[in-house]
Amino acid sequence: MIQYPESTHIDSLEIKIMEEQAYCAHIEAEPDGQLWNADIKKYLEKGEYPPESLANQKKTVRRLANSFFLNKEVLYKRTPDLGLLRCVDTEEATILLGELHVGACGPHINGFVLAKIILRTGYYWMTMEHDSCRDAINARYMGI
Structure with missing residues (x-):
């Protein structure tokens, strides 16, 4: 064990018990009323980012867009085995x-x-x- 000097303060951990598993805590609907894939589609079609997006948000859109493929109006998600899943x-x-x-x-x-x-x-x-x-x-x- 490591002994801490008495002058050192260690913050306690807050543990929160959730009602459901973490993977089930997704956002039900987009706050702006658009489809979940609207930003990705717009980036793949026109190379445009959402208005007023920060640098970190632009990076996230670029990273997400790497795993998607746009064929005309239909958006597909690439799988690791190079398959395509149709986004609905x-x-x-x-x-x-x-x-x-x-x-x-x-x-x-x-x-x-x-x-x-x-x-x-x-x-x-x-x-x-x-x-x-x-x-x-x-x-x-x-x-x-």
């Missing part, structure tokens, strides 16, 4: 989640498996895991 908005994501729960084992799928199935079918959105967890819980309680 919230309306399309809701339809996808509903269609995946129609099958015989649909209500018994947990959120993580549901997210993996969505990835395997070739779709992507930022809050996919959170939405899948929430949808799986809702389907279980509603008896769908």
Whole structure:
């Protein structure tokens, strides 16, 4: 053990217990009302950053844009194995989640498996895991 001199003050750690896992604490909707991929699309199309963005925010947009591919109006996310996942908005994501729960084992799928199935079918959105967890819980309680 290391002994600290009495004049040294060590701040205590604050531990916060969350209601749900950290990966489920995503932002539900964008504060400015745009789609989650609007800034990335704009950067890939025109090379423009969001208005009034700081240098750090511009760097983040550039870094995120490296893993996306724009084909005309359709945005795709690149996967590590060089596959492409089609990026969808919230309306399309809701339809996808509903269609995946129609099958015989649909209500018994947990959120993580549901997210993996969505990835395997070739779709992507930022809050996919959170939405899948929430949808799986809702389907279980509603008896769908």
